[in-house]
Amino acid sequence: MGPDHSYGARWPRVKHTASAARGAARSGALQEVFSDRRYGDAIEVAMCPFLTIPAGATCTFTRVTVEGSVAVAPNASLAFAGGLIDGNLLVYRSASVDLSDAVVKGNVQGERSTDIVVRAGTEVDGDVQVERGRGVVRVLASRVLGNVQLKQNDGAIDVSDDTVDGNKEGQCAAF
Secondary structure (H helix, E strand, C coil): CCCCCCCHHHCCEECCCCCCCHHHHHHCCCCCCCCEEEECCEEEECCCCCEEECCCCEEEEECCEECCCEEECCCCEEEEECCEECCCEEEECCCEEEEECCEECCCEEEECCCEEEECCCCEECCCEEEECCCCCEEEECCEECCCEEEECCCCCEEEECCEECCCEEECCCCC
């Protein structure tokens, strides 16, 4: 079963590219907090201008809608499950990014990161582009409306059981 696009009021909305990550909140990394509202295990925290997972932080999002793009800073980790990123996911020199049963309305772009995993049930409405990765790159049982482009990655690559509307290019062309 694919992702549920009817998030509506059931799940917290992270407005104007905000952070709802407990790890960031505990580390004191949240800046310019405008609101903090709790929804069971999730937290809504509004920030400007862009959601950034701070360097060295480990953050987990579950059933959260982010209105805008997300950037994962160097040596940070992000697990994003069952939610929506209404923008791009930008990953540079991060420790790991793990998407599962999620929707990314833009591109997933990674460079010089350790592990980038796009798991079953995830839909990326743009491209998945990973370049010069140092670890594992996996795109498994997902739907990518654009291209999957993998170039100069050193670790293991697995692109399987996917629906890719565009092209598989570079290191994943044979998959």
